[in-house]
Amino acid sequence: MIRSAFPKLLSNYQRNLIQYMSLHKKKIHISVLLAGLLISSIEAQAQLPRKAEFELKKVKAEKSDRVKHILEKMRSSRKEFNLQEESDFEEINSESDEFGETHVRLQQKYKNLKVWGATVVAHLSAEKHLRQHSGKILPSPHIDTNARLLPENAILIAEHDLGKKVEYDTKPIAELIIYPVSEHRVAERFKNEKHLNADMMEEIPLRNLLAYHVHLNAENNPAGGVSMDYIIDANTGDVISKWSRLFNAHAIATSSRSQYNGVVSINTNSYSALGTSGYELRDMQRGNTLRYGESVAGNTVWYARPEGTGETSVDIATDTTNTWGDGFNYTAGAGNDTRQTAAVDTAYAIAATWDFLKKIVNREGLDNKGTAVRAIILDQGTGANATWFPSSLTGRFGAGDSSNNYKNMNSLDIVAHEMGHGVTAAGSALGLTGKVESRQLNEAVSDVLGTMVEFYVRGGAWAAGSTTIPNAASGANWTLGDQVNVPRLMNNTTTWTGTDSSAAPHIGGLPFSRAFYLLAQGGNGVTALGNDTAFRIFYRAWNYYFNASTDYVGARQAMITAARDLYGSGSIQEQSVWNAFGVIRVGPMWTSNACGTLDSGRQLNYSGIKSCNGLYTLQVNADGYMALYNGQNAIWYTNTGGNTLAYAAMQSDGNFVLYKSLQQTGPQAALWNTETWDYPQSYLRIADDGNLIVYTSTGLPLWSRVALPSNLLPVVGNGGNTSVNSAQLIPPTAPGVTSALNKNESHYYRIDIPAGKTLKADFVGRALTSTYGGGVTPYWNDKWEISISSVLGGDTMTATDAYNPRKTVSYTNTSAATISAFVKVYQYIFTFSSEDVSIPHKYSVAFKIE
Ligand SMILES: [Zn+2]
Structure with missing residues (x-):
């Protein structure tokens, strides 16, 4: 039957592939893994793992390669980053997403020392293009990396500063680093700005220091946990910076009074470990990746300006006793408790949104990397509005507008709305x-x-x-x-x-x-x-x-x-x-x-669409080939592996096209198509028998995966009708008329064979040519196939490739009635990168009935 022609055709393909590979021991563009999988699924009917499983394995196997690739690319881009030879990058961590992209977080190094805070995430596309990097790369420091201070001295200085003896969980170590000193300040041009916002700040690099990073880890210390970090000048021994790590400073303010959420618990940060006492509105359990330009993590709430002052700096919300808010709407000058109320609402809403994203969709914060966010509240200028600043992960919330009875803009849904903008920006x-x-x-x-x-x-x-x-x-x-x-x-x-x-x-x-x-x-x-x-x-x-x-x-x-x-x-x-x-x-x-x-204008991706009876699924796999599955088995596919972001589109012009990636469209990015572009609003159907058919908007079939029964054949392309697309199912053209085929495409010809007669089909003379390499003789890697099948049963005859050796394909109608036969001309050249497969390869076929 017609449908049985397909596996046979694939076996031919496999045979030729193996033959080809043994003859030409060159690298070819076909994924060997892919070929292996398909052979097993067709011949042994083995279970082909569907969708993600084997793709995941492949990504894993490739990952270290891809990280290496990213490192090489980053190193070769040193000049662009204004870096000297002594500068380098080192992997911190990496992950591959479901689209095959690899995201590698890198630490910048100088003469093999960490440049403090200089990390960058490089994104490698599935096609191994370094798409972009995010984060900061600092100019090469150019400093002497010989320290006058010994590491053990740096530890002693840190211990002295701590001022108490503790039982360490792990032995303190001092790591020599490059410590960039900078100033975070209001940009000059915004100096007189009354309504400051986060995007008006700038980071001014001052100098680079050779320093030790010392970590004193005594979280289980009986007399109070300690987890302190120190930056100590490696030449002078000065304490440059110190801070307490996340959890030991974590505190909970259990009866904080909000305006919109009642009495709630919020997470705060006790900074008594640093010598002054008090609590700040920093959630030490959410937002554990540092925001750009900050040295302490944790989601924070800040006031737009200090109460009762004309200053333009923002202050983090604080309280000396960790009791927050009075539950009332803010009134300027009404005191710290009223001001804190808005801070409590905001902190509570940020935590709620954070937890919602984590628990409901397993997302780590807004950027899915857990980077801390900041809210700046009670901004008189913002009034009855709220704004999100994506680059600094900062929301700015107005103090409302009392003349219109608009209250503090810190309700749960408004804060979550603004954070939604952060999710959108990051995604x-x-x-x-x-x-x-x-x-x-x-x-x-x-x-x-x-x-x-x-x-x-x-x-x-x-x-x-x-x-x-x-x-x-x-x-x-x-x-x-x-x-x-x-x-x-x-x-x-x-x-x-x-x-x-x-x-x-x-x-x-x-x-x-x-x-x-x-x-x-x-x-x-x-x-x-x-x-x-x-x-x-x-x-x-x-x-x-x-x-x-x-x-x-x-x-x-x-x-x-x-x-x-x-x-x-x-x-x-x-x-x-x-x-x-x-x-x-x-x-x-x-x-x-x-x-x-698949309607006109719609796209197909790895999720696939099913036939209405649920038996067949057409999908674009993450590896880039489009495959039709019957249950677990791939029964048809495009030979387009290695294009991880590939997707197919049923274009509004009528053409069904498989593209390399979402980022690329146009002819160059097309991997495969049905050549049916002259029929706007056409649609693709996955039929219940596993056929794929592109129909015109009026229901005429334009293209099909396997030949359709004769009563479904369109009455188009009547011989001399030049407007007919060559990929359609068309009646035979006259012998000697040249048609063009692209790689992996088929043309179908319908020919009636009277009872007892034989149909012969053969390629004619020099018309079997490639426009590549001169276009007059068959190019050496052209491979063609003619097959004839009948509608009413009987055999399917499949010829070997008609070039080398060339063969005539014939089919005899042994029945007592005229039958309709289909001649399929198929081209499956192997391509090299030097060959443009978008150039159609021409042929003509002669038909004879004897
Ligand atoms: Zn909005």
């Missing part, structure tokens, strides 16, 4: 291209986080259909900012703003918020999924599928893809996503035949 960068709809969505996704954190903390209206707005303190609701008197409804009645591109981001984002609300709570024909499920789908879309310029249509696609990843194609969850967006007039409502279909 999808949604909205950063300035596109109107992406900016609207940027606000909407923050509203979703704000609302969900509020539900996480307070519980409340989880039940489907609930739209009530409970009072401020007792339960969560679907309104943002109600407590500060600047409300914004998630359960609104808006629809997509259409061409009204002037809509402000917060307003233009409301339809998305409504779609999320409907997804969680149902209504308007949408089946409620509950907050948990809705958020899981949303989070996956937000972090893996949204990008800087995602618009409403893209957001819908992302949410559908995420729902399929998590719950399967055609699932109730996917249907609800369709319907939630349908209600806000973004895309259609769900229809039952939507399964097994």
